[in-house]
Amino acid sequence: MSPATVTGxxxxxxxxxxxxxxIWVPLGVLLLGLACLLLNVWAAALVSVFGLFLLVQSQILRLQFCAEALIVWRGESVLRRFPYSEWLNWTVFWGPFPVLFYFREQQSIHFLPVLFDANSLREQLNRHVSAQP
Structure with a gap:
C-alpha cells in the first residue's frame, strides 16, 4: 500500500x-486525580489535566492496521506510519487491565497509553507483526 492511498x-x-x-484508561487517570485531592490539590490538578488530555486523545486519535504498517491518524491526517518490517517486539502491559502498549522498532522505542480496544490491538498485532511478546 503506497503512502498516497492513506493520506488526506x-x-x-x-x-x-x-x-x-x-476511554477506560483516561477515566482511571481522572479518578486517580480525584483521589489525589486527599494528598495535594496541585498533584490532583496535574493528574486530572493529564486524564483530560488522554480523554481528548482517545477521541481524536485512531490506530489503523494496514497491510504493511500501523498508521496513527489524527482526524483525517496521518501522524505517523510504523512499517511492520522494522518492528522487533511488542507488549501490552498489565494483562486484564491493559494500560500501556510498548513496541520497539529497529531505531526507536514507543510507549502508548491504551486508548483503544486492547483485545483488538492484541489480535491485530498477532496477525501483522511476526515478533511475538
Missing part, C-alpha cells in the same frame, strides 16, 4: 482494521 482522506476501513476507542 482519513482512516478508511477498506484499507485496514481501525481500532475502536476506549
Amino acid at each position: 482522506s482519513g482512516p478508511n476501513p477498506d484499507q485496514g482494521t481501525i481500532l475502536a476507542p476506549r
